[in-house]
Amino acid sequence: MAPMTRSFSPGGVPDANVADYYVRRVQGEVGLILSEGTVVNRPASSNDPNVPHFYGKKPLRGWKAVIDKVQAAGGVMAPQLWHVGVVSPKDSGWLPSTPFEGPSGFVASGKIGGVAMTEHDIVETIKTFAQAAADAKALGFNAVEIHGAHGYLIDQFFWHPTNQRTDRYGGQTLPERTRFAVELVRAVRKSVGLDFAISLRVSQWKLQDYAAKLAATPQEMETWLVPLAEAGVDIFHCSQRRFWEPEFIGSDLNFAGWAKKLTGKTTITVGSVGLSGDFLAAFRGETSTPSSLDELLRRFDRGDFDLVAVGRALLADAGWSRKIREARSSELIGFSKEALATLT
Numbered sequence: 001m002a003p004m005t006r007s008f009s010p011g012g013v014p015d016a017n018v019a020d021y022y023v024r025r026v027q028g029e030v031g032l033i034l035s036e037g038t039v040v041n042r043p044a045s046s047n048d049p050n051v052p053h054f055y056g057k058k059p060l061r062g063w064k065a066v067i068d069k070v071q072a073a074g075g076v077m078a079p080q081l082w083h084v085g086v087v088s089p090k091d092s093g094w095l096p097s098t099p100f101e102g103p104s105g106f107v108a109s110g111k112i113g114g115v116a117m118t119e120h121d122i123v124e125t126i127k128t129f130a131q132a133a134a135d136a137k138a139l140g141f142n143a144v145e146i147h148g149a150h151g152y153l154i155d156q157f158f159w160h161p162t163n164q165r166t167d168r169y170g171g172q173t174l175p176e177r178t179r180f181a182v183e184l185v186r187a188v189r190k191s192v193g194l195d196f197a198i199s200l201r202v203s204q205w206k207l208q209d210y211a212a213k214l215a216a217t218p219q220e221m222e223t224w225l226v227p228l229a230e231a232g233v234d235i236f237h238c239s240q241r242r243f244w245e246p247e248f249i250g251s252d253l254n255f256a257g258w259a260k261k262l263t264g265k266t267t268i269t270v271g272s273v274g275l276s277g278d279f280l281a282a283f284r285g286e287t288s289t290p291s292s293l294d295e296l297l298r299r300f301d302r303g304d305f306d307l308v309a310v311g312r313a314l315l316a317d318a319g320w321s322r323k324i325r326e327a328r329s330s331e332l333i334g335f336s337k338e339a340l341a342t343l344t
């Protein structure tokens, strides 16, 4: 299950409704659940009061109940640790107690939305990720995922338009701008030890710019991901909006395919699995070939990636995995925006 923010944890505390939502996915035969983004212990790590915290007595007690229930049902789960960085306020107008913080205060190219972090802020932020990862392990989670994608804090360091720093955390090249994440991953590795899997979610695209590319070539991608692998990442969760899109001209490999080839690490692919019109139409019997699933399997069988994350399809339908395995295609529930209104 791909990480999906649900905003059903008032005051940052996940309650039984959140635990039961994940348990339903275990019962639906999801192999590994990545939690919704859950924020680390910084005053401005969140832009929504209903997003769960991964710090503090009550939220951690809530997460303990989640992982206990998930594992009692036979499930495996990792929390996704998140810091939003500099973002635009949500429609609700809610704001954290201190300004949003990021590498240079930019939300996007030339647009200020918060403050630039001092070196002290950076050190403290790295510590909070390490603490959250240690807490995840202590609570009994099976692994941890660091949210380094989609234009949020860690990705804001990677991306030149939002990282204009002139100290050791900035620079003209991607490896220079990767230093923050490398130090963060090293700290997380140190805090959880060697026998605990660390996944890092990364993306070329940003919520601020769907067409953004951090790495324009495989060589550049190598200079980005290899230092992160060396710092302690076990799994690269390669976020794409459409898994079948090639990452670079001249090869049909997607992002997860390239990440695996360049780092030798385990990779996760994601993006419109089971939700293309073709796929659903095919499973309803409206077209002759379920082309999207075929393409996923072709890439999987070729060894491009090791795991497949499913987002919206699982949000809308807790039983999606089992239905796919049992070929109960007529019972699949498609995704619509209304599915966001409740934790079904």
Ligand SMILES: Cc1cc2nc3c(=O)[nH]c(=O)nc-3n(C[C@H](O)[C@H](O)[C@H](O)COP(=O)(O)O)c2cc1C
Binding pocket: 002, 003, 004, 005, 006, 036, 037, 080, 147, 149, 150, 201, 239, 240, 241, 270, 271, 272, 273, 275, 309, 310, 311, 312, 313, 340
């Ligand atoms: C409602 C919703 C919330 C999301 N929240 C997160 C999140 O907290 N962290 C994250 O890394 N991605 C998040 N995503 C992205 C998903 O993990 C996934 O990459 C994306 O939906 C594409 O997969 P899909 O086509 O199977 O839905 C979210 C997506 C949706 C639809």
